Amino acid sequence: SRHQQTYGQRALRQANPTAKLLLETIERKKSNLAVSVDVTKSKDFLSIIEVVGPFVCLIKTHIDIIEDFEPSLIEQLQDLSKKHDFVIFEDRKFADIGNTVSLQYSGGVYKIASWSHITNAHPVPGPSVIQGLSSVGLPLGRGLLLLAEMSTKGTLARDSYTEDAVRMARSHRNFVIGFIAQRRMGGIGLVDEGADSVADEDFLILTPGVGLDVAGDAMGQQYRSPRQVIFDSGCDVIIVGRGIYGNDLSLVDVIAARAERYMAEGWAAYMERVGS
Numbered sequence: 001s002r003h004q005q006t007y008g009q010r011a012l013r014q015a016n017p018t019a020k021l022l023l024e025t026i027e028r029k030k031s032n033l034a035v036s037v038d039v040t041k042s043k044d045f046l047s048i049i050e051v052v053g054p055f056v057c058l059i060k061t062h063i064d065i066i067e068d069f070e071p072s073l074i075e076q077l078q079d080l081s082k083k084h085d086f087v088i089f090e091d092r093k094f095a096d097i098g099n100t101v102s103l104q105y106s107g108g109v110y111k112i113a114s115w116s117h118i119t120n121a122h123p124v125p126g127p128s129v130i131q132g133l134s135s136v137g138l139p140l141g142r143g144l145l146l147l148a149e150m151s152t153k154g155t156l157a158r159d160s161y162t163e164d165a166v167r168m169a170r171s172h173r174n175f176v177i178g179f180i181a182q183r184r185m186g187g188i189g190l191v192d193e194g195a196d197s198v199a200d201e202d203f204l205i206l207t208p209g210v211g212l213d214v215a216g217d218a219m220g221q222q223y224r225s226p227r228q229v230i231f232d233s234g235c236d237v238i239i240v241g242r243g244i245y246g247n248d249l250s251l252v253d254v255i256a257a258r259a260e261r262y263m264a265e266g267w268a269a270y271m272e273r274v275g276s
């Protein structure tokens with residue numbers, strides 16, 4: 001019962017423009033790799049994106065860790081997004097009341113909604129977090145991912161919390177395009193098709209905690225391989241950070257080679273899943 005439709009077939013049936021864009025980008029570039037660029041200097045941020053750009057469908061940012069942030073950085077990120085054809089995902093993890101998250105999403109220094117195709121939220125406040133973000137993002141054609149599970153040891157996002165997250169997403173299908181999760185959930189292609197599944201829904205599953213060379217880090221992160229994530233667990237996108245840019249901001253040719261390796265492994269696992 002693994003998800004066997006191609007990314008391209010699934011793109012055709014998505015109503016949300018951002019979900020469609022991501023699936024089309026994956027199909028066009030033959031890459032289900034997202035790189036998480038968690039560095040603190042603008043210069044490193046841009047040079048890593050320039051190097052990995054050709055190999056990714058998506059770049060994930062934590063814009064608030066950049067020490068020398070200036071608004072022009074966003075323009076440069078958008079230029080790179082056009083040049084290399086990737087979607088932008090600001091990993092903001094909103095988790096407050098609707099009114100507050102709407103202000104955090106639209107305003108402040110970063111004005112996330114104006115440039116980030118995708119952002120994410122913790123379901124912990126309940127549906128109001130989606131309502132607040134949707135009031136800003138839906139008119140702009142943006143998409144939201146709910147954190148239904150986490151990659152960390154001891155996460156509280158499990159069991160009934162995860163199931164409730166899926167129900168919350170289901171009630172806001174125009175704006176919630178999928179989940180940050182460790183396995184496929186919701187609708188067709190469930191690994192464990194539950195009584196709750198809905199036949200015609202198609203959530204995107206973006207999965208962090210991916211690394212080929214180490215099992216985790218010293219602060220609770222846990223890694224699995226692209227094959228475990230895409231083939232065994234039926235997820236759609238692998239999100240890789242330090243596994244690609246390194247702990248010491250390795251040389252550009254090393255970063256490029258690693259990105260190519262993760263892209264190849266992610267795509268091979270997908271080809272195996274869809275049976276071609």
Ligand code: S5P
Pocket residue numbers: 036038062091149150151152180208209210221239240241242243
């Ligand atoms: O459960 C999660 C959810 C997220 S969004 N676990 C995660 O690691 N992340 C993010 O993915 C995290 O904030 C970081 O930006 C990235 C993983 O980075 P890596 O260096 O461990 O690959």
